[in-house]
Amino acid sequence: MRGRTFRFGIFPEHLNNGRLKATFPLFQRHITRRYTTTRYTTSVVSFYDDKVTKYAEQSIRPVTLKQLIQFGQPPLSTSILLDSARYTKSELPVRLAHRVKALQKLPFIVGTNPYIKKIYQLYFDSFELICNFPEITDESTDDKFAEMLAQIVASHSENIPTLAKDFLDDMISARIGIRLIAEQHIALHNANPNVIGIIDTRTNPAKLIQSCANWVRELCEGHYGSSPDIIIDGQTDTRFAYVPVHLEYIISEVLKNSYRATVEYSSKIDRNFHPPIVATISKGENNVGIRIRDQGGGVAPDHLPSIFDYSFTTVPHDEDSNTAEVDNILSNVSRRAMQAGLGGPIAGLGYGLVFELINIV
Structure with missing residues (x-):
């Protein structure tokens, strides 16, 4: 036996x-x-x-x-x-x-x-x-x-999320690495004095933040009908070596959360204006910091343990028909944006912050 x-x-x-x-x-x-x-x-x-x-x-x-x-x-x-x-x-x-x-x-x-x-x-x-x-x-x-x-x-x-988490983390990290190596080699064939493959040695975070904000503002206005302004301050002339497409994704996801929170909180407290979102750039000897602040009410304490979980979203699923109709309009815009490689909807899929964290790591 x-x-x-x-x-x-x-x-x-x-x-x-x-x-x-x-x-x-x-x-x-x-x-x-x-x-x-x-x-x-x-x-x-x-x-x-x-x-x-x-x-x-x-x-x-x-x-x-x-x-x-x-x-x-x-x-x-x-x-x-x-x-x-x-x-x-x-x-x-x-x-x-x-x-x-x-x-x-x-x-x-x-x-x-x-x-x-x-x-x-x-x-x-x-x-x-x-x-x-x-x-x-x-x-x-x-x-x-x-x-x-x-x-x-x-x-x-939690059986399925438990099984999925480690697998998805590894798969996404591997995908980022594979694309990074492959795209780096492809890009090396395109000569540019400031770009080494897909790495821009003079990445300008201020310019990139403004570009992302313009895109997120369009999503926000299409979804809610209004959007806050953005202020970019600090050391705005900072330049550093980075992969712009990764930074663009990270900033876009954070901005989508900030824009959504600001507009929804204004509606919740009957605020007749949207306070601006502030992006501050700081540069140290060996690192660059980007801080994005909003006045959207913050993250609920009971949501904090879950904000980096797959499929977690604070978007309610029992919204009224008017909101659902607006969501359908937004989903069409977002679907086209995702197909073009521009990111996803303003909220609701539950993958934005997780992908962002993996991109940072």
Whole structure:
């Protein structure tokens, strides 16, 4: 019998690969010995490993609307609720076991990803909780079961973002690097005394900020019908070596947030004017700083932990029909802008600040 453990990361079946055996024979013996020992010295691990296998061998039964209606047809009696609870308790472990097994079969390198390991642990913990829950015989145990299910559902709510985050971060960073190297070589064929490939050795941030502001102002006026002015102050004659297209993207995203916040906050507090947005440029011995300030009410404290998360946006999804109509007009403008490589809409996709952060890094 092969040794196994339920700690995620590497499983002995992965060591059956002939190439891995030939390349890492000592590593194979160490891991196999370690896992075989774990198998026979930790009965709990052995029990749950076998239990997952037993459930995973069962076929998943499709859920039909007829079944759901059967358990939810009013009036709901105690017996109907108990039948539903028993069905749920019998069905979920099978589905969870299939997910656990699928994650166990991932290649070792994939399994070492901390985000994958977190998802694996969630599925296994959920499987364990439901399997260990006592038989549901009355309303009291059903209430406790429903409460436990609510906690499980809540714990799995971030599964997709958790899986996506690390993958997207790496993919976007790699994409930036690939394009940077390729475009640099392409641009080297176009002679310019101040430009080395795509790096402008005399990038003027003041000029670039003004250019971005002009574009964002058009988006803002198309969306809201008005926009604030922008003031560029500080050391406006600063020049430094940078990739202009990256800086342009970063500044555009920050300005879109500032323009939107300023206009919406003016409406919220019945302010009959829009205070200007101020972009200040400072230059040190070895660095250049760009600070963009607005009077748009700031970021809500409960939003701060999420502002760099993928798909996070403060744009409400239940806006009235008039706003929705304006949004449709803006989306057409924004779609054309995105196709032309000019960025996205003024807000709502939830990717602007994340891409900006990755561009900076």
